[in-house]
Amino acid sequence: xxxxxxxxxxxxxxxxxxxxxxxxxxxxxxxxxxxxxxxxxxxxxxxxxxxxxxxxxxxxxxxxxxxxxxxxxxxxxxxxxxxxxxxxxxxxxxxxxxxxxxxxxxxxxxxxxxxxxxxxxxxxxxxxxxxxxxxxxxxxxxxxxxxxxxxxxxxxxxxxxxxxxxxxxxxxxxxxxxxxxxxxxxxxxxxxxxxxxxxxxxxxxxxxxxxxxxxxxxxxxxxxxxxxxxxxxxxxxxxxxxxxxxxxxxxxxxxxxxxxxxxxxxxxxxxxxxxxxxxxxxxxxxxxxxxxxxxxxxxxxxxxxxxxxxxxxxxxxxxxxxxxxxxxxxxxxxxxxxxxxxxxxxxxxxxxxxxxxxxxxxxxxxxxxxxxxxxxxxxxxxxxxxxxxxxxxxxxxxxxxxxxxxxxxxxxxxxxxxxxxxxxxxxxxxxxxxxxxxxxxxxxxxxxxxxxxxxxxxxxxxxxxxxxxxxxxxxxxxxxxxxxxxxxxxxxxxxxxxxxxxxxxxxxxxxxxxxxxxxxxxxxxxxxxxxxxxxxxxxxxxxxxxxxxxxxxxxxxxxxxxxxxxxxxxxxxxxxxxxxxxxxxxxxxxxxxxxxxxxxxxxxxxxxxxxxxxxxxxx
Amino acid sequence: xxxxxxxxxxxxxxxxxxxxxxxxxxxxxxxxxxxxxxxxxxxxxxxxxxxxxxxxxxxxxxxxxxxxxxxxxxxxxxxxx
Numbered sequence: 001x002x003x004x005x006x007x008x009x010x011x012x013x014x015x016x017x018x019x020x021x022x023x024x025x026x027x028x029x030x031x032x033x034x035x036x037x038x039x040x041x042x043x044x045x046x047x048x049x050x051x052x053x054x055x056x057x058x059x060x061x062x063x064x065x066x067x068x069x070x071x072x073x074x075x076x077x078x079x080x081x082x083x084x085x086x087x088x089x090x091x092x093x094x095x096x097x098x099x100x101x102x103x104x105x106x107x108x109x110x111x112x113x114x115x116x117x118x119x120x121x122x123x124x125x126x127x128x129x130x131x132x133x134x135x136x137x138x139x140x141x142x143x144x145x146x147x148x149x150x151x152x153x154x155x156x157x158x159x160x161x162x163x164x165x166x167x168x169x170x171x172x173x174x175x176x177x178x179x180x181x182x183x184x185x186x187x188x189x190x191x192x193x194x195x196x197x198x199x200x201x202x203x204x205x206x207x208x209x210x211x212x213x214x215x216x217x218x219x220x221x222x223x224x225x226x227x228x229x230x231x232x233x234x235x236x237x238x239x240x241x242x243x244x245x246x247x248x249x250x251x252x253x254x255x256x257x258x259x260x261x262x263x264x265x266x267x268x269x270x271x272x273x274x275x276x277x278x279x280x281x282x283x284x285x286x287x288x289x290x291x292x293x294x295x296x297x298x299x300x301x302x303x304x305x306x307x308x309x310x311x312x313x314x315x316x317x318x319x320x321x322x323x324x325x326x327x328x329x330x331x332x333x334x335x336x337x338x339x340x341x342x343x344x345x346x347x348x349x350x351x352x353x354x355x356x357x358x359x360x361x362x363x364x365x366x367x368x369x370x371x372x373x374x375x376x377x378x379x380x381x382x383x384x385x386x387x388x389x390x391x392x393x394x395x396x397x398x399x400x401x402x403x404x405x406x407x408x409x410x411x412x413x414x415x416x417x418x419x420x421x422x423x424x425x426x427x428x429x430x431x432x433x434x435x436x437x438x439x440x441x442x443x444x445x446x447x448x449x450x451x452x453x454x455x456x457x458x459x460x461x462x463x464x465x466x467x468x469x470x471x472x473x474x475x476x477x478x479x480x481x482x483x484x485x486x487x488x489x490x491x492x493x494x495x496x497x498x499x500x501x502x503x504x505x506x507x508x509x510x511x512x513x514x515x516x517x518x519x520x521x522x523x524x525x526x527x528x529x530x531x532x533x534x535x536x537x538x539x540x541x542x543x544x545x546x547x548x549x550x551x552x553x554x555x556x557x558x559x560x561x562x563x564x565x566x567x568x569x570x571x572x573x574x575x576x577x578x579x580x581x582x583x584x585x586x587x588x589x590x591x592x593x594x595x596x597x598x599x600x601x602x603x604x605x606x607x608x609x610x611x612x613x614x615x616x617x618x619x
Numbered sequence: 620x621x622x623x624x625x626x627x628x629x630x631x632x633x634x635x636x637x638x639x640x641x642x643x644x645x646x647x648x649x650x651x652x653x654x655x656x657x658x659x660x661x662x663x664x665x666x667x668x669x670x671x672x673x674x675x676x677x678x679x680x681x682x683x684x685x686x687x688x689x690x691x692x693x694x695x696x697x698x699x700x
Contacts, residue, residue, distance in 0.1 A: 103655070104683050186649075222670055316686075
């Protein structure tokens with residue numbers, strides 16, 4: 001048989017466990033891209049039937065019905081109806097149902113069944129339903145729906161073989177039939193769904209006591225907020241303390257490689273490029289991989305456990321005051337890792353003005369690319385001691401303060417924007433709260449690996465390229481003996497011109513030099529300083545060994561260091577963020593606005609910090 | 620005797636008597652129905668906002684827990700279940 005590879009779509013309500021099922025079916029064999037023309041993530045992967053015939057699977061965004069409320073829900077509808085450009089209509093559907101939430105999830109299932117495609121129902125998360133005291137009759141449900149129903153526990157890989165066998169059977173035995181009309185309106189659809197759920201339920205005890213008990217604590221008007229702040233505080237402390245041994249190890253490896261290259265190859269142009277440009281520059285950024293992964297780990301755990309929606313609930317009151325909604329909290333929290341996925345996550349905000357405001361303030365969240373800059377400066381200028389006999393580290397506290405500055409800044413900006421450029425009605429906030437779940441190691445590991453890969457690819461491309469260009473600019477023309485190479489070079493002269501502009505806010509030549517290449521990405525500021533440092537050190541081995549942090553600690557005043565930190569709370573120095581904003585807002589108007597207002601704020605914040613610090617005698 | 624959902628006590632099950640669909644956008648109304656919030660169904664309000672504000676409202680419907688804004692809750696008339 002030479003038929004094309006059948007394509008099968010996973011579809012269902014949000015929180016039905018679709019992604020876990022998709023991960024379980026495809027393993028690591030998946031590809032994340034975007035649907036052409038829209039910025040909705042397309043997750044596709046491969047699997048095979050028991051006899052080895054390949055199939056392709058796509059994981060569609062979760063939605064409640066075929067009438068879309070947001071961009072990603074529209075994609076789900078268009079793919080299923082075969083209207084999505086560049087996507088063939090799926091050959092079969094796997095409808096994923098949360099076994100513990102049948103009366104609601106069956107509504108969408110009935111709508112999908114009416115389309116007449118070969119369909120199999122995956123009765124997912126059956127273990128959680130059992131934990132909740134539900135006993136279901138799978139055969140009865142199958143009879144009512146007229147399609148095979150396979151019980152699955154995606155996270156334990158249970159029922160997967162049976163599921164694929166049922167899909168195979170459904171495609172083979174499918175009789176093309178005209179789509180039947182779904183029940184005419186919402187009310188009758190719900191009635192039918194509830195009736196089916198009732199006959200399929202053998203036994204049930206009253207609802208989700210466990211989740212309710214946890215929610216009573218976690219959603220407490222005051223206690224809940226304290227827990228939220230404590231969680232975030234622990235997260236930022238962990239980023240600092242847990243990552244250190246890994247970062248030191250990475251730094252050691254890079255140092256060994258540098259020494260080896262210097263000792264093995266003759267001193268020439270290429271060796272300089274590799275040692276001072278690539279290894280010093282890219283290496284300075286790569287050592288922050290452990291911190292970025294720890295940050296992502298926390299965010300992924302909060303998301304997978306179901307806590308994130310609770311955080312959104314708690315924050316909605318505060319965010320509502322500045323004209324946003326709790327829905328914006330999730331994209332904003334993701335922006336702590338990186339503004340690019342954060343801005344993409346705003347797609348789930350239905351209100352256009354609300355969404356635009358969230359996009360415009362997302363770069364104020366302290367993304368992981370700032371971590372190299374913050375850690376370097378904090379490590380160099382803030383003593384590694386605890387605050388007055390408590391176990392709270394001073395360095396972690398300063399980092400926490402920088403995060404808070406970003407958040408407060410973002411809220412103030414949103415407040416102003418919602419009353420001026422993005423004026424509009426207060427928006428709604430309607431969301432389903434998922435049950436609490438124990439996060440699955442496998443799902444977290446896959447997601448973490450994807451993030452690590454994106455970061456390393458960035459370090460290997462955009463950051464490596466910028467660093468090499470910078471190295472060339474700093475190496476030529478060659479300075480005559482007795483003059484500083486970094487200041488004499490082309491790059492040094494450009495920096496001197498910029499220094500005139502940033503001198504009033506306390507910035508020196510080092511910083512002016514780092515700011516230009518940092519337009520590509522914030523962490524390049526660190527690699528730029530590392531490269532300049534390496535060139536300046538030249539063949540002087542003692543200077544070479546001196547860590548970048550120790551070196552700037554000796555050259556900058558505390559006021560300058562603090563001003564530099566304040567600058568990076570606001571400065572929009574990230575090409576990827578600007579590009580994604582252009583794509584998400586369909587034009588240059590909003591990214592330009594964003595860059596403009598953020599640079600103004602950065603300049604003002606750095607200036608105020610510097611002048612205040614100087615007034616306190618820290619200049 | 621009916622009351623409005625945004626004022627009804629937490630933890631007490633109530634039945635939806637009437638929903639004023641004109642008080643919200645068609646979009647909001649549709650999402651409410653997708654959650655299963657319709658005349659005749661039984662719900663229990665559980666949590667209301669934080670110290671920042673009395674908004675939003677978390678309620679259980681069947682085995683699902685959903686969040687709505689109190690402006691929407693104010694359009695929902697409920698009676699003792």
